[in-house]
Amino acid sequence: MTQQGLLYYFPSKEELLNAALDIRDQRDVVPRPIPWEGLEFLDGIVERICRWRQEPEMVGMFTLLLVENLGDHAPLRDRLETRYDLVHKEYADGIRAAQASGTARGDIDPDLKAIEIIAFLNGLETSWLLKPSLPVEDVAAAWRDSQVAQMTAGLRNHRPDLSSAHE
Template identity: 40%
Template sequence: MEHRNTRDRTSEARSGNRARGDARRAAILDTAVEMIARHGSRGVSLGDIAQAAGVSKTGLLHHFPTKDALLNAALDLRDAVDRHVNPPAGVVGLDVFTEVEEIFTGWLERPATLGLFTGLLAENLTAGDPLHDRLVTRAETVHANLVTALGAGVERGDIRPDADIDAIAYTIVAFVNGLETYWQLDPRIPLLDMVASWKRAMVASVASPEALAASA
């Protein structure tokens, strides 16, 4: 019985250590996201992030051995909640434009992650930059997801069969990335009003006559 109790206490101690380690890692990552969004990844060092997170640099390196590892983890955090990268099931056709509205609404609730992406994108436009290949692959994934969703809308009949869904997908990405950057420059702009106006214009230009009649 005593041996079992000792083993149980050891297991509980290990679980507690893991929980504390996970919490410390999350706190470091949250701090990194806020600082990178505000200053850019090139404007902060690992030491700066460690100090702001209230840990030693050695403690930070235990969870993130390199700055690239930390940047990738920060982008993982953004992508985990980004509906562009992980679109909800069943979003097809004209629903895509409603989904864009949901994306911006979510970003307003998480402005730090919004600034994080625009900063990392601007810093990794050149081949050889730490996140360049990942961001290119990410862009290709987003475009492919949109083409699939829009193509399903053509089959369902709510998007015109002659619509250039490849070009529409690029237009959506350009609008989202552009407005995201613009909002970072001037957060006073009526973001959701602009998205709603864009949505109406896009639906009017790509919807099938039947879909337009049904929504009238």
């Protein structure tokens, strides 16, 4: 596409970047209403990570846009902050559902754990972008297993359902 053609469809850089984020959100990010009963949402996170290799440029684009829009008056700041809030809620709700069903310890703060999960994902994403040969699928599966073990430690009758998304 020529620069003129691009400007016809996207008169500003901000509109172009929002369109690119729309595509990414449609494919992968927008939380889906799932009636979780246990820690299945962790499997969804592993599945997302396993899809990174299919579209590494989307992962890189999002990371770059996130860093470029950290300032208070950055053009995409509000959108990225809203996305963060939606993902945080998705993960915290997953933990709350697991607690309600008795498949996660009740002494875990869902909001703090959700922040921890997002921090892990951001760190793994950056590491993988720097070194694409990292076995992120294996790291993700091991991380999920450790999260399940930590969130279920001491529960009676817990049977871990540790499916492996990349096998």
